[in-house]
Amino acid sequence: MPSRLLQLLLGALFFADVTGQDAIVMSSPSRPGNGVVAAPPGPWGSLEYYEVALEGPRGIHSMLKLPSQQVEWFLPAASRAELKELLIAAGLTESEITDLLSGSKLIQDLEAFRIFPAEATVLNMPTPTRVKLYRLLSRYEENRFHQRPVYINSSNLSDWFEGSEIPRSVIQDIAVLCYPTPGGKGYHFSDAPFTLKQAGSVLEEQILFQGLFRKRGLIVRLRVSADKLTQETADYWTAGYKNKAVMPLLESIVQNNDGGTIDIAHLLPSTPRTYLNRFPDPSDGLSGRFPDWFWTCYNFFRFVPREVYADSPARDSLILQEFETGLPPSEFGDMLLFNSGGKVVHGCIHIAEDIVFTKNGADLNSPWVFMKIQDVVGIHDLYGDVSISTFRKRKTSETVTP
Amino acid sequence: MKTGVFLFFLALSGRPDIFADESVVSVNPVRQGAFPKGEATGPWGTIEYYPVILEPPADHLWAALYDDRTLWNFGSVPEEGVYDILETSGFSKESIRLLKTEGQWKTGVAGTEVDVSDAVIESMTPENREALAKWFRLNNELFFSRLIINLEGGDLSAFEEGSVSPKTLDLIRRMSFKRRNVLSLMDRAYIMRQLGDDQEEKERFLKAAFATRSLIVRLVINESTDLESVIDYWSSEGRNPGIEHILKGVKLTAGADKLDLVQILPPLPRRYLFGFTNLRDMIPLSPPDCFWASVQFFRPNASPRILDPLTLNYHLEHDFEKIESADLQFGDIVCMFNTDDNTFLHSYVHIASDIVFTKNGSSFTRPYVLAKKSDMLSVYLDESAYRSETYRRKKRG
Numbered sequence: 029m030p031s032r033l034l035q036l037l038l039g040a041l042f043f044a045d046v047t048g049q050d051a052i053v054m055s056s057p058s059r060p061g062n063g064v065v066a067a068p069p070g071p072w073g074s075l076e077y078y079e080v081a082l083e084g085p086r087g088i089h090s091m092l093k094l095p096s097q098q099v100e101w102f103l104p105a106a107s108r109a110e111l112k113e114l115l116i117a118a119g120l121t122e123s124e125i126t127d128l129l130s131g132s133k134l135i136q137d138l139e140a141f142r143i144f145p146a147e148a149t150v151l152n153m154p155t156p157t158r159v160k161l162y163r164l165l166s167r168y169e170e171n172r173f174h175q176r177p178v179y180i181n182s183s184n185l186s187d188w189f190e191g192s193e194i195p196r197s198v199i200q201d202i203a204v205l206c207y208p209t210p211g212g213k214g215y216h217f218s219d220a221p222f223t224l225k226q227a228g229s230v231l232e233e234q235i236l237f238q239g240l241f242r243k244r245g246l247i248v249r250l251r252v253s254a255d256k257l258t259q260e261t262a263d264y265w266t267a268g269y270k271n272k273a274v275m276p277l278l279e280s281i282v283q284n285n286d287g288g289t290i291d292i293a294h295l296l297p298s299t300p301r302t303y304l305n306r307f308p309d310p311s312d313g314l315s316g317r318f319p320d321w322f323w324t325c326y327n328f329f330r331f332v333p334r335e336v337y338a339d340s341p342a343r344d345s346l347i348l349q350e351f352e353t354g355l356p357p358s359e360f361g362d363m364l365l366f367n368s369g370g371k372v373v374h375g376c377i378h379i380a381e382d383i384v385f386t387k388n389g390a391d392l393n394s395p396w397v398f399m400k401i402q403d404v405v406g407i408h409d410l411y412g413d414v415s416i417s418t419f420r421k422r423k424t425s426e427t428v429t430p
Numbered sequence: 431m432k433t434g435v436f437l438f439f440l441a442l443s444g445r446p447d448i449f450a451d452e453s454v455v456s457v458n459p460v461r462q463g464a465f466p467k468g469e470a471t472g473p474w475g476t477i478e479y480y481p482v483i484l485e486p487p488a489d490h491l492w493a494a495l496y497d498d499r500t501l502w503n504f505g506s507v508p509e510e511g512v513y514d515i516l517e518t519s520g521f522s523k524e525s526i527r528l529l530k531t532e533g534q535w536k537t538g539v540a541g542t543e544v545d546v547s548d549a550v551i552e553s554m555t556p557e558n559r560e561a562l563a564k565w566f567r568l569n570n571e572l573f574f575s576r577l578i579i580n581l582e583g584g585d586l587s588a589f590e591e592g593s594v595s596p597k598t599l600d601l602i603r604r605m606s607f608k609r610r611n612v613l614s615l616m617d618r619a620y621i622m623r624q625l626g627d628d629q630e631e632k633e634r635f636l637k638a639a640f641a642t643r644s645l646i647v648r649l650v651i652n653e654s655t656d657l658e659s660v661i662d663y664w665s666s667e668g669r670n671p672g673i674e675h676i677l678k679g680v681k682l683t684a685g686a687d688k689l690d691l692v693q694i695l696p697p698l699p700r701r702y703l704f705g706f707t708n709l710r711d712m713i714p715l716s717p718p719d720c721f722w723a724s725v726q727f728f729r730p731n732a733s734p735r736i737l738d739p740l741t742l743n744y745h746l747e748h749d750f751e752k753i754e755s756a757d758l759q760f761g762d763i764v765c766m767f768n769t770d771d772n773t774f775l776h777s778y779v780h781i782a783s784d785i786v787f788t789k790n791g792s793s794f795t796r797p798y799v800l801a802k803k804s805d806m807l808s809v810y811l812d813e814s815a816y817r818s819e820t821y822r823r824k825k826r827g
Contacts, residue, residue, distance in 0.1 A: 290690070
């Protein structure tokens with residue numbers, strides 16, 4: 029397909045080898061293969077981890093609102109002139125704008141344009157143009173797939189989609205439509221509607237969406253041996269008595285399985301252990317809300333979760349009362365807040381090394397998982413400006429009363 | 431057991447000083463060679479496991495456990511009747527004489543009580559203890575449960591290899607006695623008296639006395655694993671959803687050939703595994719017990735309704751079906767009943783092979799564990815006979 033080859037050439041740094049029957053591999057950046065990875069040792073001990081794909085419970089996708097196969101871009105502009113200004117302000121050139129709009133169908137109302145681009149326009153768009161346009165689109169919630177793009181942390185798409193039952197032809201399209209994240213770590217993919225064209229039945233649609241929107245999590249284990257087990261390791265996981273004592277457990281591993289490993293789920297407090305690698309259950313939303321990132325962070329050390337959310341009026345005062353600014357290095361249980369555009373866009377919990385405990389959305393399709401922090405940044409950093417601040421849970425006796 | 435026995439202690443001592451926001455686990459190394467690693471293959475795939483002994487953390491040992499006054503309660507039986515009971519129980523004339531001369535007798539709202547001296551304790555034989563324990567079990571069950579400590583595993587391994595001093599171990603050896611298959615202690619207070627002011631040794635003794643045998647269990651997933659069968663088993667016909675992709679992920683990952691069972695247990699057992707009762711889980715006069723832990727096995731969240739004084743059938747008849755087959759599945763509840771009077775004895779959840787999920791009693795000192803069935807039964811198979819009934823949660827929807 030010449031137009032795709034042209035696109036590949038234009039993509040310069042970020043292109044995919046989609047022409048043969050070999051693995052579909054993006055050229056850069058990459059990630060470790062799908063084996064067990066040893067993390068650098070630290071006060072937490074010696075960790076190793078591997079990644080697993082998590083698909084939402086069966087039936088969840090029948091509840092999702094499937095988009096039209098027609099790609100739609102929503103932009104708030106009252107006139108064509110305003111629309112052009114908006115696109116130019118986003119860094120698009122006159123020539124790029126012309127290319128994007130030629131062949132597109134537009135529906136205009138008083139406040140916005142709904143642009144329905146031609147299939148070739150979507151597919152053949154040069155990557156730099158796609159980056160600028162999709163970053164602009166992500167600012168408007170109507171563009172839900174741009175605001176919450178699929179994050180792919182692998183340059184090997186065949187590996188990434190292994191076991192998903194997504195046809196190779198769709199993966200080839202995805203390889204063309206992916207664009208690099210602002211931070212350069214991994215890729216975003218926002219053209220899920222486009223791929224629906226390749227689904228020939230409702231069942232195929234479900235398989236496609238289930239595969240596209242499955243999530244990734246890490247299984248993390250701590251390797252313990254008699255010669256390396258120290259009090260420092262135990263103290264790290266005990267987190268200043270905020271968590272249970274773990275030294276006897278680690279000693280037990282050494283005595284019965286020296287050099288063996290223990291899943292760090294056993295070292296977590298009760299609440300995160302309950303939810304790890306789990307998608308929300310409908311019963312989690314009986315209060316009217318499903319847990320989000322703040323619920324997850326705030327309740328990390330709490331035995332009984334409290335119903336507080338990222339938009340709760342009490343959020344900031346709770347942070348001030350119960351947390352203090354954490355100085356590096358991060359400790360087990362620290363809350364990491366992601367700041368972007370002057371507001372907090374996400375938060376997660378530091379576990380060890382660069383592994384965090386996170387829930388990346390409040391929806392039913394967002395599980396609680398361990399991830400590498402750079403991947404969490406890759407998901408939430410839509411504009412390349414995310415900075416992270418650290419908050420450490422105070423001991424109960426040190427809680428500040430306003 | 432659904433006896434609320436622990437509350438008796440609680441009423442005496444006030445609440446134990448435990449962490450408010452976290453169940454606390456304290457795990458002590460298994461004495462080397464006490465029991466080996468194991469492996470079992472079946473419809474569940476292959477599981478391997480190795481043991482850990484869980485001891486209650488110090489702040490779960492409530493003040494009354496340190497009480498060094500030996501008090502026997504005979505309920506409505508008057509003092510003269512007690513002597514008849516002791517004689518029938520095989521007590522020597524000398525023991526009975528000592529109790530008459532040295533015992534401090536009191537009759538009140540709690541019934542007939544006697545404060546027992548060291549001389550009486552030291553004059554008793556294991557057979558005396560066994561007989562007296564049986565009388566208390568049959569006639570004053572609440573007091574029996576308060577008095578008797580059953581030692582997990584039916585041996586003294588929890589006290590060995592430096593867990594307590596040789597002198598204390600010898601004392602425990604002399605005071606312990608068999609109730610058919612169950613090794614018990616009824617003279618905790620006497621042992622406390624002998625330990626004098628050594629608070630650390632008292633704590634070590636109590637921790638070991640309430641030690642619970644548990645297992646770390648892992649599912650082996652390698653190229654020979656029939657993954658579909660394994661998924662079928664652990665999904666329990668949809669009662670435990672969402673595990674297949676973790677299992678598939680493990681199989682796809684080079685070097686990841688084992689998955690800890692904690693990753694595929696339903697939310698509730700996962701939350702409590704290796705943990706002890708948290709005050710936030712209880713209501714007055716009703717802490718979580720074996721039935722609380724087993725009947726909610728597949729529930730996403732714990733319900734305080736299980737603590738209400740309702741019959742077992744209230745919970746079982748609507749959501750569960752009785753299973754006559756001996757072919758147990760993951761998550762089946764096994765309820766044990768005393769055959770003599772049909773009273774409820776214990777319940778646990780079948781996991782795989784001979785591994786169960788259980789909480790042995792309502793005490794704060796007993797954790798939620800994965801355990802070998804034989805270790806669990808080691809504290810239940812006393813002189814009473816029991817029968818079992820198996821229940822399976824009806825499928826969702």
